[in-house]
Amino acid sequence: MTTPARTPLLVVADDDPAERGLIEEELGRRYGADYRIRICATAELESILDEAEANGDDVALALATGKEGADLLARMRGRFPTARRGLLIPWLGWSRRGVGELVLRSMARGWIDLYVIRPTRRRDEVFHRTISELLQESERLRGEGPAGAIVVADGRSVRAHELRSSLAGLGIPHRTLAAAAGDAPAVTLADGQVLTDPNAAQLTRALGFPTELDSHETDLLVVGAGPAGLSAAVYGASEGLRTTVLDAGAVGGQAGSSSLIRNYLGFPRGLGGGELAQRAYQQAWLFGAQFRLTHRAVALEQRDGRHVVRTDSGSEIAARALVLALGVEYRRLDAPGLTELEGAGVYYGASMSEAQALAGESVYIVGGGNSAGQAALHLARYACKVRILVRGPGLAATMSQYLIETIDKDPNVKVLPRTEVAAAHGDGRLEQLELRAPDGIETVPAAALIVLIGANPHTEWLPEAVARDEWGYLATGTDAPGWPLERSPLPLETSLPGVFAAGDVRARSVKRVASAAGSGALAVSDVHTYLSLEPAVRWPVRR
Numbered sequence: 001m002t003t004p005a006r007t008p009l010l011v012v013a014d015d016d017p018a019e020r021g022l023i024e025e026e027l028g029r030r031y032g033a034d035y036r037i038r039i040c041a042t043a044e045l046e047s048i049l050d051e052a053e054a055n056g057d058d059v060a061l062a063l064a065t066g067k068e069g070a071d072l073l074a075r076m077r078g079r080f081p082t083a084r085r086g087l088l089i090p091w092l093g094w095s096r097r098g099v100g101e102l103v104l105r106s107m108a109r110g111w112i113d114l115y116v117i118r119p120t121r122r123r124d125e126v127f128h129r130t131i132s133e134l135l136q137e138s139e140r141l142r143g144e145g146p147a148g149a150i151v152v153a154d155g156r157s158v159r160a161h162e163l164r165s166s167l168a169g170l171g172i173p174h175r176t177l178a179a180a181a182g183d184a185p186a187v188t189l190a191d192g193q194v195l196t197d198p199n200a201a202q203l204t205r206a207l208g209f210p211t212e213l214d215s216h217e218t219d220l221l222v223v224g225a226g227p228a229g230l231s232a233a234v235y236g237a238s239e240g241l242r243t244t245v246l247d248a249g250a251v252g253g254q255a256g257s258s259s260l261i262r263n264y265l266g267f268p269r270g271l272g273g274g275e276l277a278q279r280a281y282q283q284a285w286l287f288g289a290q291f292r293l294t295h296r297a298v299a300l301e302q303r304d305g306r307h308v309v310r311t312d313s314g315s316e317i318a319a320r321a322l323v324l325a326l327g328v329e330y331r332r333l334d335a336p337g338l339t340e341l342e343g344a345g346v347y348y349g350a351s352m353s354e355a356q357a358l359a360g361e362s363v364y365i366v367g368g369g370n371s372a373g374q375a376a377l378h379l380a381r382y383a384c385k386v387r388i389l390v391r392g393p394g395l396a397a398t399m400s401q402y403l404i405e406t407i408d409k410d411p412n413v414k415v416l417p418r419t420e421v422a423a424a425h426g427d428g429r430l431e432q433l434e435l436r437a438p439d440g441i442e443t444v445p446a447a448a449l450i451v452l453i454g455a456n457p458h459t460e461w462l463p464e465a466v467a468r469d470e471w472g473y474l475a476t477g478t479d480a481p482g483w484p485l486e487r488s489p490l491p492l493e494t495s496l497p498g499v500f501a502a503g504d505v506r507a508r509s510v511k512r513v514a515s516a517a518g519s520g521a522l523a524v525s526d527v528h529t530y531l532s533l534e535p536a537v538r539w540p541v542r543r
């Protein structure tokens with residue numbers, strides 16, 4: 001039987017014949033039916049890659065050893081953007097000076113995706129787990145993973161973007177197929193359901209997520225299902241509180257739009273924000289949390305010792321305690337043409353679902369923070385030219401050093417200091433940008449403009465009794481002005497007793513996934529303390 005031409009390659013370069021033999025056996029037995037496996041010495045790796053490129057083959061995974069191997073892997077990045085690249089090291093190699101330094105330098109500069117410990121024996125499952133994860137990641141990047149949904153639409157249209165964002169927010173792997181001219185956009189689900197131009201609620205419901213909402217009572221209501229709300233849901237539900245979680249959209253919040261979260265504890269290779277959200281959602285659900293998605297909280301009042309939240313659909317949820325995990329929303333950029341082209345080339349927040357559609361295109365990113373840096377590096381895998389526009393002289397004051405160094409090394413990414421968007425143009429979708437720099441205005445072709453210039457909290461719907469700082473962030477604990485009771489407020493309690501704040505929406509919070517998740521858990525601990533107080537101490541509440 002001949003192997004189909006498009007079967008992806010799995011290439012390993014190792015100069016030690018004994019190690020090479022063991023790796024060849026291990027990979028051959030597990031993956032030989034699904035990948036073409038090429039094992040070689042380091043000196044042969046380049047010609048194997050040249051041959052693969054000439055044949056138009058996909059390389060799913062390349063492993064190599066030593067400095068020379070790391071250099072070869074670094075140079076592969078632009079040629080095989082969906083390949084995963086691992087530096088093979090011996091067991092305990094990380095503790096050897098030269099090896100450890102090479103791993104750290106290669107990771108920091110984006111030359112490799114991970115280090116892989118050579119197998120030490122037959123059926124080395126630690127080795128195989130690493131290989132499987134790298135192959136899964138490569139499959140996902142090639143857009144070949146299991147598709148829970150197929151968006152059938154003009155891939156660059158606003159609706160396609162909206163549908164992909166909804167699916168990404170729900171953690172559903174998806175692909176886009178071009179629709180026939182004149183056909184309405186549609187989504188085909190893996191079970192065969194076809195939804196014609198569905199709204200977010202219809203899509204969410206069809207995918208089995210809970211959207212039905214009737215007025216009810218609960219112990220703990222969590223508003224917001226980003227990392228802070230999901231964490232509050234996991235701890236609340238697992239610790240015996242009847243817990244309802246309400247979100248205006250899907251699950252994951254901002255984190256759901258992050259292509260790769262590299263600094264979340266316990267995930268050394270990073271973790272897609274959508275996957276993190278999905279895992280947390282399932283965890284909370286298994287503990288019994290009730291989710292009500294696609295419903296926005298619009299009002300809060302106190303009635304009979306309960307906090308009553310009204311939603312935009314008119315339902316009311318009465319809770320003994322409330323955790324506000326509202327996060328923040330992206331700040332908008334103001335220039336002619338941007339509003340009209342939003343979703344059609346102009347995007348707020350970096351959703352990785354757009355990246356593949358930008359293959360070979362020019363992409364501009366506005367913003368100098370870490371999210372802009374991460375977005376640039378992710379998009380540079382696909383786009384031929386990524387430019388980061390910053391108002392200041394550079395990135396040093398706003399971006400982490402490891403990202404600045406990786407960007408410096410990436411030939412596809414350049415920073416344009418003291419440059420801003422003066423206008424956007426395009427017929428139905430972004431085609432050109434006018435850029436204003438100190439030496440004048442330049443018009444450039446652009447397929448996408450990604451705006452990552454910070455965010456604001458949306459707390460304006462809350463009653464006055466919930467104190468906010470000048471930017472609208474919720475003050476908590478002893479920082480909260482206007483505390484109405486004799487007892488001291490709990491650390492995450494707002495100025496309205498029994499209402500707690502967690503995550504990015506809290507004043508002076510650290511804007512990170514880990515801190516949001518941590519504060520969600522802490523808020524639940526405060527909720528337990530609050531509920532254990534005598535009613536007269538908890539209450540009365542100022543109106």
Ligand SMILES: Cc1cc2nc3c(=O)[nH]c(=O)nc-3n(C[C@H](O)[C@H](O)[C@H](O)COP(=O)(O)OP(=O)(O)OC[C@H]3O[C@@H](n4cnc5c(N)ncnc54)[C@H](O)[C@@H]3O)c2cc1C
Binds near residue numbers: 255458
């Ligand atoms: C592109 C990007 C990349 C990032 N990368 C990283 C990273 O690598 N590492 C890191 O640590 N952090 C990263 N962050 C920051 C991190 O995602 C946030 O700090 C974190 O998501 C905050 O969590 P949260 O739960 O407080 O709020 P959010 O994630 O903002 O979630 C808030 C939720 O509340 C819902 N909501 C708001 N108002 C209402 C309402 N009235 N009714 C119902 N629901 C409502 C929203 O729909 C949303 O789902 C990144 C952020 C972005 C945008």
